[in-house]
Amino acid sequence: MGEAVGTAELRESFREVLDDIVAAGCVRRHVDEGASRCAPLWTKAAELGWFALLTPESHGGLGLPRAAAAALYEELGRAAAPLPIAAALAATEIVSAFGSQAQQAQWLSRLAGGDAAAFSASGPALDDASLRLANAALFGETGDLLDGVEAALLLAPVRDGENLRWALIDAADLSMQRIALVDRTRSLARARLDGAPASVFSADAHAIARKLRIHMSIALACDSIGGAREVLAFTIAYLKTREQFGKPIGSFQALKHRCAEHLVAIEAASALLGEAVSRWERDDIEAELYALLIKAQACDVYAAVAEDAVQLHGGIGFTWEHMCHVYLKRAKLNQVLFGASAAYHDAAARLLAA
Amino acid sequence: MTAKGKSESRTFAPLAHRDDLDAFRNEVRNWLGAVVPEGWFARSAGAPEADYLAFQRWWLGEMQKVGLATPHWPKDWGGEDLSLRHQVIVSEEMVRAGAPNPDLYVVSLYHLPATLFAHGAPAQRERYLKGVVERGEIWCQGFSEPNAGSDLAALRTRAERRGDVFVVNGQKVWSSFAAHANYCLLLARTDPNAPKKQAGISYFILDMKSPGVTVRRIKQMTGQSEFCELFFDDVEIPGENLIGAENAGWAIAQSTLSAERGLIIFDLAERMHAAFVREIAAVRAAAPAWWADAALRRTFVTHYGELQSLRLLIRRMLSELDENPEMGASALPPLIKIKWSELLRRHTDFWLAVGGLNAQEDAPPLTGGGHITGNRMQDFMSSYAWTIAGGANEIIKTLIAERTLGLPR
Numbered sequence: 001m002g003e004a005v006g007t008a009e010l011r012e013s014f015r016e017v018l019d020d021i022v023a024a025g026c027v028r029r030h031v032d033e034g035a036s037r038c039a040p041l042w043t044k045a046a047e048l049g050w051f052a053l054l055t056p057e058s059h060g061g062l063g064l065p066r067a068a069a070a071a072l073y074e075e076l077g078r079a080a081a082p083l084p085i086a087a088a089l090a091a092t093e094i095v096s097a098f099g100s101q102a103q104q105a106q107w108l109s110r111l112a113g114g115d116a117a118a119f120s121a122s123g124p125a126l127d128d129a130s131l132r133l134a135n136a137a138l139f140g141e142t143g144d145l146l147d148g149v150e151a152a153l154l155l156a157p158v159r160d161g162e163n164l165r166w167a168l169i170d171a172a173d174l175s176m177q178r179i180a181l182v183d184r185t186r187s188l189a190r191a192r193l194d195g196a197p198a199s200v201f202s203a204d205a206h207a208i209a210r211k212l213r214i215h216m217s218i219a220l221a222c223d224s225i226g227g228a229r230e231v232l233a234f235t236i237a238y239l240k241t242r243e244q245f246g247k248p249i250g251s252f253q254a255l256k257h258r259c260a261e262h263l264v265a266i267e268a269a270s271a272l273l274g275e276a277v278s279r280w281e282r283d284d285i286e287a288e289l290y291a292l293l294i295k296a297q298a299c300d301v302y303a304a305v306a307e308d309a310v311q312l313h314g315g316i317g318f319t320w321e322h323m324c325h326v327y328l329k330r331a332k333l334n335q336v337l338f339g340a341s342a343a344y345h346d347a348a349a350r351l352l353a354a
Numbered sequence: 355m356t357a358k359g360k361s362e363s364r365t366f367a368p369l370a371h372r373d374d375l376d377a378f379r380n381e382v383r384n385w386l387g388a389v390v391p392e393g394w395f396a397r398s399a400g401a402p403e404a405d406y407l408a409f410q411r412w413w414l415g416e417m418q419k420v421g422l423a424t425p426h427w428p429k430d431w432g433g434e435d436l437s438l439r440h441q442v443i444v445s446e447e448m449v450r451a452g453a454p455n456p457d458l459y460v461v462s463l464y465h466l467p468a469t470l471f472a473h474g475a476p477a478q479r480e481r482y483l484k485g486v487v488e489r490g491e492i493w494c495q496g497f498s499e500p501n502a503g504s505d506l507a508a509l510r511t512r513a514e515r516r517g518d519v520f521v522v523n524g525q526k527v528w529s530s531f532a533a534h535a536n537y538c539l540l541l542a543r544t545d546p547n548a549p550k551k552q553a554g555i556s557y558f559i560l561d562m563k564s565p566g567v568t569v570r571r572i573k574q575m576t577g578q579s580e581f582c583e584l585f586f587d588d589v590e591i592p593g594e595n596l597i598g599a600e601n602a603g604w605a606i607a608q609s610t611l612s613a614e615r616g617l618i619i620f621d622l623a624e625r626m627h628a629a630f631v632r633e634i635a636a637v638r639a640a641a642p643a644w645w646a647d648a649a650l651r652r653t654f655v656t657h658y659g660e661l662q663s664l665r666l667l668i669r670r671m672l673s674e675l676d677e678n679p680e681m682g683a684s685a686l687p688p689l690i691k692i693k694w695s696e697l698l699r700r701h702t703d704f705w706l707a708v709g710g711l712n713a714q715e716d717a718p719p720l721t722g723g724g725h726i727t728g729n730r731m732q733d734f735m736s737s738y739a740w741t742i743a744g745g746a747n748e749i750i751k752t753l754i755a756e757r758t759l760g761l762p763r
């Protein structure tokens with residue numbers, strides 16, 4: 001609906017690749033084994049230039065509009081794909097927009113080639129930046145790094161005396177400890193920095209934080225809508241085939257109504273998401289407000305749909321073998337990544353009242 | 355985790371004080387103070403299954419020593435004929451002391467007596483109820499099948515009478531604790547030609563060691579494998595293990611299920627209350643960060659109020675049962691099941707919201723302490739056991755609408 005032709009074609013191509021990855025059992029194996037890197041998917045994504053979607057052409061990238069990334073995030077969500085790409089694309093944006101020539105030369109082609117980036121998913125509290133800068137080197141610990149052990153690059157707010165700045169740190173210069181999550185398609189990490197060389201951005205720290213937050217809000221909202229659509233689709237398919245009392249359980253009104261309500265919620269959130277993406281693409285002055293609103297709404301809708309899907313499946317939905325729990329766990333994590341809905345509602349309220 | 359109590363300085367005899375409720379409570383409290391091992395709950399985190407089983411066995415044994423494993427059962431069958439008021443005191447004190455919940459024995463302690471008291475033959479009661487009291491026998495429930503869940507009466511596992519025995523073929527699924535069970539409460543079809551599908555079902559006691567029984571574990575979304583599939587290949591059940599009359603199993607199964615919908619929730623709701631009490635004490639001592647968030651605070655208090663409603667409903671049900679022990683006499687069990695399970699889902703979700711990202715970390719499960727364990731994702735996921743098992747909530751709501759409210763079918 002209303003998607004530009006180029007983006008629609010791209011979405012189709014993302015979907016085809018991901019369908020193959022899912023059909024090959026990659027996601028399932030990744031979850032069962034609790035592995036950290038889904039190599040087949042990552043290799044494919046890097047090969048196909050997914051990491052270069054937003055990289056300027058002058059740096060060897062595709063220079064596509066942000067809607068392309070949004071379509072990718074939605075498809076990744078649909079597949080519950082273990083691919084840490086959103087933070088890499090967000091970092092690409094930051095380096096392109098705020099980096100010096102040297103920083104761009106050092107990082108843009110690496111990121112475009114498939115190197116992942118990580119930053120803290122704790123939420124918008126910039127003020128408790130825990131890393132200290134001394135003689136261009138960083139000291140301290142920082143946590144909640146989404147998919148940190150996969151990352152080649154760490155992006156972190158640092159204290160430089162009185163000043164707050166963002167810095168780029170090569171992951172090779174620090175030690176990262178993995179923290180497994182109940183959602184096995186993602187993980188967190190803690191990093192220790194003991195004099196790691198830092199490449200500091202001169203731009204206003206809050207401007208960078210805002211850009212990152214908008215990007216990750218939209219990324220998680222897309223992931224959530226993609227996931228919610230998939231969960232509803234396989235739940236509906238089950239309700240049509242599972243029979244009890246001599247008929248498909250989907251014929252029972254109590255279940256029909258719930259499915260209808262989920263569809264209403266998904267379509268409503270999806271409409272807002274489309275608007276948020278287009279404002280983001282245009283750097284509209286209300287892009288941030290829309291990103292905040294849709295992060296909360298889409299993640300909550302996903303959680304509600306995934307939560308009910310288990311119930312609608314009955315005993316089979318409670319098993320490890322079924323995919324229900326993979327989506328439920330992903331939905332519950334999305335709800336709290338980069339702050340929970342309450343924080344987004346508060347931030348949106350502040351923007352509206354400002 | 356070791357199943358070791360503190361050194362006991364004396365023997366405890368709460369039942370000697372049964373005529374004085376205060377003295378009874380006091381002695382239960384003293385006993386628990388002496389026997390419940392310090393730190394057992396934290397040690398249960400991620401402990402090997404063998405330790406869990408040993409600990410559960412040890413705990414049932416300790417309860418038996420003082421007559422409190424099955425205190426409300428009739429004396430003739432190894433119980434103490436204790437009133438429900440005593441039972442309430444025991445549960446309150448157990449929860450207060452943070453004592454383990456004998457959840458491995460849930461079918462042995464609740465479903466089995468609910469079935470045999472009303473429908474068992476004297477020899478069955480003698481043999482199997484005493485088996486629980488004296489030998490700690492573990493039972494599982496073999497009702498659901500792949501194609502008979504909500505529509506339980508559609509079950510297809512077949513039991514054919516051949517002389518003195520019934521020969522069973524078929525499959526069961528989602529049977530909790532079946533991998534450890536000595537016996538199974540089994541529903542099977544004895545008359546495939548009955549005019550109504552409910553009319554052809556019989557109720558059996560199955561020895562899990564019988565030749566032809568295969569148990570396969572099923573991994574759950576929590577990562578644990580507590581429920582199982584059961585396969586029956588020409589399994590012989592002696593005729594004396596039929597409970598009630600042939601083809602009368604459906605009505606008996608309703609007694610079994612009502613146990614699930616009432617009494618078990620009592621203990622779990624008390625444990626949830628204890629978790630609230632601990633949290634409120636923590637808030638008084640030094641308010642945690644989340645208490646400053648008005649939305650969270652209001653949710654917490656709303657749930658607290660709802661839990662008090664639930665506890666009162668349960669007490670009302672208990673006093674109804676005190677007057678008429680036939681479970682069917684109270685309309686409250688299905689209401690209690692809905693209230694408890696829905697509150698449990700929302701409250702475990704509330705703790706996920708409080709816990710934020712930390713609560714999403716993969717942490718070993720804590721076992722034997724009810725549903726508010728502090729492992730927030732585990733608690734949240736386990737809450738499905740209460741909205742799906744023992745009749746999914748959708749089915750229970752239809753039952754309330756039709757049986758209690760009299761709405762047309």
Ligand SMILES: Cc1cc2nc3c(=O)[nH]c(=O)nc-3n(C[C@H](O)[C@H](O)[C@H](O)COP(=O)(O)OP(=O)(O)OC[C@H]3O[C@@H](n4cnc5c(N)ncnc54)[C@H](O)[C@@H]3O)c2cc1C
Pocket residue numbers: 242244245249252254255311312313314315316318494495496497498500502503504505527528529530531581738739742743744745746747748749752
């Ligand atoms: C943790 C756990 C432990 C369990 N332990 C045991 C055990 O020890 N022994 C045992 O025998 N079984 C056990 N069960 C099985 C349980 O009783 C069944 O899962 C339950 O009865 C639902 O059946 P089902 O799984 O086949 O789902 P289905 O019957 O297929 O139901 C799927 C969905 O459809 C809904 N539905 C079905 N019919 C209707 C209708 N007419 N109107 C509206 N909605 C409807 C259900 O409510 C559910 O949401 C356990 C289940 C769980 C989750």
